[in-house]
Amino acid sequence: MTDHSNPYLPYIATVDDTWLETVGDRCVRSFKVTLDDNSARESWSHQPGQCAMVGLLGVGESMFCISCSPTEGKFLRFSVMRAGKVTQALHQLEAGDKLTVRGPYGNSFPMEEWKGKKILTIGGGIGQAPLRPIVEYVKANISDYAGLTMIYGARTSNDLCFKGEFEEMSRCDDLSCHLTIDVEEEGWQHNVGFVPQRLLDLNPSPENTIAITCGPPIMIRFVLENLKKLGFADEQIYTTLENRMKCGFGKCGRCNAGHLYVCKDGPVFTYAVLKNVPEAFA
Amino acid sequence: MDLDKLRKTAAEVVSRDDVKYLIGWRPGSYGYRVAPGFVEEASAAETLIFSPLCTINLATYLTLTEKLPLPRGSAPDQRKVALMVKGCDSRAVLQLLVEKGIRRDQVLLIGCPCPGVVDTALLSLKYPETESPADLKWNGDHFLLRQDGQETAIPRLSVLAEKCRLCRYPNPVISDITLGEPVEAQLTAEDSAVAEVEAMELGARAAYWEEWFSRCLRCYACRNSCPLCYCRDCVLDRLNPTWVNRAVNFSENTAFHVARAFHLVGRCIECGECERVCPANIPLGRLNRKLAREVREQYGHEPGIDPDGKPFQAGFKPDDPEEFIL
Amino acid sequence: MSAMLLNKQKWTEFTGILSGKKVLAPVACGDRFRYAVPAEGKAFSLDFDRPLVPPKSAVFPQTETLYRFQLGKTELAAPQPGEELILLGVRPCDARAIKLVEKLFRWDVDDPYYLRRRELTTVVGLACLEPGLNCFCPSLGGGPASTEGLDLLMVDLGDSYYLEPLTDKGRSLMDLASGLLEEAGEEGLQKKEEAVRRAEEKIRRTVDTDGVPEILPDLWEHPLWQKTAAGCLGCGTCTYLCPTCHCFDIQDEIEGFEARRCRMWDSCMFEEYTLHTSGHNPRPTRRERTRNRINHKYSYFVRKFNVIACVGCGRCVNYCPVNIDLIETLREVKEAQ
Ligand SMILES: Cc1cc2nc3c(=O)[nH]c(=O)nc-3n(C[C@H](O)[C@H](O)[C@H](O)COP(=O)(O)OP(=O)(O)OC[C@H]3O[C@@H](n4cnc5c(N)ncnc54)[C@H](O)[C@@H]3O)c2cc1C
Numbered sequence: 001m002t003d004h005s006n007p008y009l010p011y012i013a014t015v016d017d018t019w020l021e022t023v024g025d026r027c028v029r030s031f032k033v034t035l036d037d038n039s040a041r042e043s044w045s046h047q048p049g050q051c052a053m054v055g056l057l058g059v060g061e062s063m064f065c066i067s068c069s070p071t072e073g074k075f076l077r078f079s080v081m082r083a084g085k086v087t088q089a090l091h092q093l094e095a096g097d098k099l100t101v102r103g104p105y106g107n108s109f110p111m112e113e114w115k116g117k118k119i120l121t122i123g124g125g126i127g128q129a130p131l132r133p134i135v136e137y138v139k140a141n142i143s144d145y146a147g148l149t150m151i152y153g154a155r156t157s158n159d160l161c162f163k164g165e166f167e168e169m170s171r172c173d174d175l176s177c178h179l180t181i182d183v184e185e186e187g188w189q190h191n192v193g194f195v196p197q198r199l200l201d202l203n204p205s206p207e208n209t210i211a212i213t214c215g216p217p218i219m220i221r222f223v224l225e226n227l228k229k230l231g232f233a234d235e236q237i238y239t240t241l242e243n244r245m246k247c248g249f250g251k252c253g254r255c256n257a258g259h260l261y262v263c264k265d266g267p268v269f270t271y272a273v274l275k276n277v278p279e280a281f282a
Numbered sequence: 283m284d285l286d287k288l289r290k291t292a293a294e295v296v297s298r299d300d301v302k303y304l305i306g307w308r309p310g311s312y313g314y315r316v317a318p319g320f321v322e323e324a325s326a327a328e329t330l331i332f333s334p335l336c337t338i339n340l341a342t343y344l345t346l347t348e349k350l351p352l353p354r355g356s357a358p359d360q361r362k363v364a365l366m367v368k369g370c371d372s373r374a375v376l377q378l379l380v381e382k383g384i385r386r387d388q389v390l391l392i393g394c395p396c397p398g399v400v401d402t403a404l405l406s407l408k409y410p411e412t413e414s415p416a417d418l419k420w421n422g423d424h425f426l427l428r429q430d431g432q433e434t435a436i437p438r439l440s441v442l443a444e445k446c447r448l449c450r451y452p453n454p455v456i457s458d459i460t461l462g463e464p465v466e467a468q469l470t471a472e473d474s475a476v477a478e479v480e481a482m483e484l485g486a487r488a489a490y491w492e493e494w495f496s497r498c499l500r501c502y503a504c505r506n507s508c509p510l511c512y513c514r515d516c517v518l519d520r521l522n523p524t525w526v527n528r529a530v531n532f533s534e535n536t537a538f539h540v541a542r543a544f545h546l547v548g549r550c551i552e553c554g555e556c557e558r559v560c561p562a563n564i565p566l567g568r569l570n571r572k573l574a575r576e577v578r579e580q581y582g583h584e585p586g587i588d589p590d591g592k593p594f595q596a597g598f599k600p601d602d603p604e605e606f607i608l
Numbered sequence: 609m610s611a612m613l614l615n616k617q618k619w620t621e622f623t624g625i626l627s628g629k630k631v632l633a634p635v636a637c638g639d640r641f642r643y644a645v646p647a648e649g650k651a652f653s654l655d656f657d658r659p660l661v662p663p664k665s666a667v668f669p670q671t672e673t674l675y676r677f678q679l680g681k682t683e684l685a686a687p688q689p690g691e692e693l694i695l696l697g698v699r700p701c702d703a704r705a706i707k708l709v710e711k712l713f714r715w716d717v718d719d720p721y722y723l724r725r726r727e728l729t730t731v732v733g734l735a736c737l738e739p740g741l742n743c744f745c746p747s748l749g750g751g752p753a754s755t756e757g758l759d760l761l762m763v764d765l766g767d768s769y770y771l772e773p774l775t776d777k778g779r780s781l782m783d784l785a786s787g788l789l790e791e792a793g794e795e796g797l798q799k800k801e802e803a804v805r806r807a808e809e810k811i812r813r814t815v816d817t818d819g820v821p822e823i824l825p826d827l828w829e830h831p832l833w834q835k836t837a838a839g840c841l842g843c844g845t846c847t848y849l850c851p852t853c854h855c856f857d858i859q860d861e862i863e864g865f866e867a868r869r870c871r872m873w874d875s876c877m878f879e880e881y882t883l884h885t886s887g888h889n890p891r892p893t894r895r896e897r898t899r900n901r902i903n904h905k906y907s908y909f910v911r912k913f914n915v916i917a918c919v920g921c922g923r924c925v926n927y928c929p930v931n932i933d934l935i936e937t938l939r940e941v942k943e944a945q
Pocket residue numbers: 051060061062063064065066067079080081082083084085086087088126129130241242243244245246267521522883884885886
């Protein structure tokens with residue numbers, strides 16, 4: 001038994017399933033993971049927006065957002081872009097392999113507070129990972145919300161994550177899903193163009209709406225600009241920050257954006273808060 | 283050194299259209315300290331000095347300054363950086379040119395023939411530093427220390443930096459403007475510090491370095507201050523693969539020091555910065571000078587001397603005597 | 609137990625009493641001192657200069673194993689609680705720093721490694737009767753005989769040490785040596801106060817920290833950061849040697865089939881500290897890093913814990929190889945207001 005008063009000690013977890021979301025050099029692979037320890041599995045609870053420190057013994061740990069909603073079941077899901085040491089090693093894993101997991105860390109999207117509102121998610125590339133739990137959460141509690149609009153884009157259709165999941169969304173009245181890619185492609189039936197422009201074109205009303213955006217910094221910058229154009233107030237706009245992290249609970253000092261510890265005070269912030277933090281969009 | 287001339291020259295240089303700024307020495311915040319002075323306006327040239335306290339090798343800043351991505355549409359600033367150099371510093375610049383780390387048209391060198399600088403740590407040990415600014419001047423075989431209205435003559439050799447005692451190139455080997463008269467290179471003294479380590483038995487020598495390397499904090503001040511440690515992607519910072527673990531202990535520290543020493547073989551120009559900046563006082567000069575001497579004696583190569591030379595580690599000689607193979 | 613005197617002639621006997629315990633004391637290495645276990649059987653004295661590496665390293669080692677494991681296995685073994693430790697000859701500023709950093713390690717989630725070592729450590733301070741050139745502890749609410757963070761304060765009175773117990777740990781240490789001690793009395797107290805007063809007069813450098821935490825956010829884009837950072841080498845000297853710096857990295861390290869996950873000091877002055885794999889760096893130059901260091905100590909930490917995370921020990925000023933002088937920077941901050 002591991003001593004869980006020691007926050008550095010992770011749980012051991014098993015990969016149940018893993019599949020590629022995208023292809024290429026910086027491909028994204030998703031993992032469905034369950035904690036080995038029964039009581040840990042039962043007591044684990046996370047909310048959309050939270051993260052966990054995923055590690056491989058002998059390689060290292062990295063922070064990932066939990067890309068599933070608690071409504072989906074007693075498992076965790078991570079969607080990992082292949083980048084450096086840890087993520088490359090994670091991409092080698094197969095079902096049955098062991099991982100370390102600690103968390104959940106950080107605050108979460110205030111799903112309770114948002115009840116009765118329209119939810120608008122605006123994602124780009126791997127930035128859809130923290131947004132997916134919102135989508136799933138709203139889908140599972142659809143009567144609590146006044147609808148969900150999802151705008152999601154990537155460079156090419158190959159770079160879109162969670163592709164298999166969008167089909168069913170178009171079948172439900174309260175859900176709408178708008179996909180876009182940067183450049184024309186043969187066989188592509190959806191929009192072509194950048195995410196910020198797609199947002200403007202769709203012209204969603206800010207009325208009783210919460211907008212959540214996540215993606216590459218440059219996309220976020222223009223999405224924020226366009227949300228302002230559409231009349232969204234700073235308090236209606238949410239995003240998540242991604243600073244380098246080591247501990248996840250306010251000790252290692254590394255994740256700060258100005259006076260905020262992204263791992264404790266975030267990763268979820270309203271634009272109203274972030275616009276006053278000079279380092280936030282650095 | 284005629285300070286008026288130095289300042290006038292510096293003011294002229296920074297006024298030139300093709301010069302971005304000038305890096306020289308200015309008095310530090312107290313006592314014996316001297317700081318790098320970045321001069322952009324002619325008026326600020328008034329703060330510059332050149333004295334036996336000017337130990338810092340400013341050539342480091344040529345490669346240390348970050349190059350940020352340019353805003354779209356703007357052209358890169360092609361103007362030169364003007365740099366004040368002592369003899370050893372100029373060798374660093376020359377070596378950088380030979381290695382193509384910088385381009386000749388990127389720098390404007392103001393050479394300062396150098397009668398030798400002090401070991402500031404030694405100086406403050408023998409003549410305790412106070413908070414009021416001190417001035418040190420060359421005066422034959424003495425340094426004249428002026429502080430708090432008092433003047434003290436300090437025998438030159440008692441506080442001279444070790445590297446200066448061994449200096450073979452006190453006059454800049456490359457410069458665009460030279461200030462003052464060339465100084466006479468002294469007779470090359472024996473490197474008694476290296477000899478002392480060489481004289482140790484193998485076991486004692488290992489123990490000597492173990493003792494020192496164990497004290498290393500891995501603060502990397504030595505690497506960062508080194509004008510020739512300028513790799514954008516240093517092996518020491520690499521995680522993937524990890525060549526040197528970040529754990530601080532004798533074995534990892536040794537891996538670090540050996541890696542660094544070998545990366546400087548035939549490149550170290552013996553400016554002594556690494557040893558000067560080391561907070562743990564590790565005698566890094568002994569390590570690097572030993573290797574420099576081997577290269578000099580075994581291969582007849584001296585870095586930072588020959589503008590048309592080839593980088594040592596990129597060279598191959600068919601007539602290599604191969605007297606020692608590791 | 610009240611304040612007592614230890615005659616210096618009994619010093620060796622006193623250290624003998626401690627010999628059953630693990631003691632760290634300032635030991636000379638060339639001309640610099642560091643905290644180390646004094647060589648066995650060798651007498652050691654408290655006649656030392658300010659140690660290079662602050663004693664934070666005793667409670668927050670530069671490299672610390674979080675847990676060990678064998679490659680291919682999943683059993684994780686966290687290290688056993690260590691042994692009791694007596695830290696001798698701690699400068700009051702460094703003791704204050706240990707206490708300040710504890711605030712962070714207790715905040716929200718307890719850090720068991722730091723807190724356990726802290727609990728096991730008895731901190732015995734020695735007042736600085738000869739403050740260093742760059743000591744400015746009084747400017748930060750400390751002083752050459754400040755007691756914050758100490759279990760026991762010693763003051764050198766010439767032929768004896770004045771021992772002032774401050775906590776139960778300090779008292780029980782004095783109990784051990786009670787046979788060697790004599791009542792300090794009114795006269796001892798007066799001598800001590802006189803010595804401390806003289807020490808305070810010897811402090812030469814000061815900063816006016818009043819209002820600095822409030823000013824800093826307004827100076828975010830001020831040219832002073834570019835100016836200060838221009839000469840900075842981006843090394844770890846000012847942060848590794850700072851008694852209040854507490855940032856760390858976590859890495860896995862393998863030796864044969866044995867492996868461990870460990871943490872090690874890190875520094876916000878390093879480029880890699882915030883670097884993403886993509887190459888994006890939220891703090892791309894030394895300007896932003898320097899600004900972070902000063903802001904963290906003098907503003908962010910204050911917002912969280914209501915106290916400046918600098919104790920004025922002067923190490924960053926002493927050892928910065930290019931004379932980037934915190935005291936000057938703070939003066940410029942005040943002037944830029
Ligand atoms: C709150 C949070 C949520 C994240 N969610 C996801 C996710 O859902 N999917 C995903 O693919 N990635 C996510 N990331 C980024 C992910 O953590 C990095 O890509 C990963 O750490 C790279 O590690 P590496 O060992 O492969 O790379 P290396 O370059 O070998 O790692 C070096 C170290 O750099 C840091 N690092 C490198 N890149 C980043 C980055 N982009 N952001 C933060 N730290 C970085 C890490 O501390 C890492 O340990 C998230 C990061 C944070 C902070």
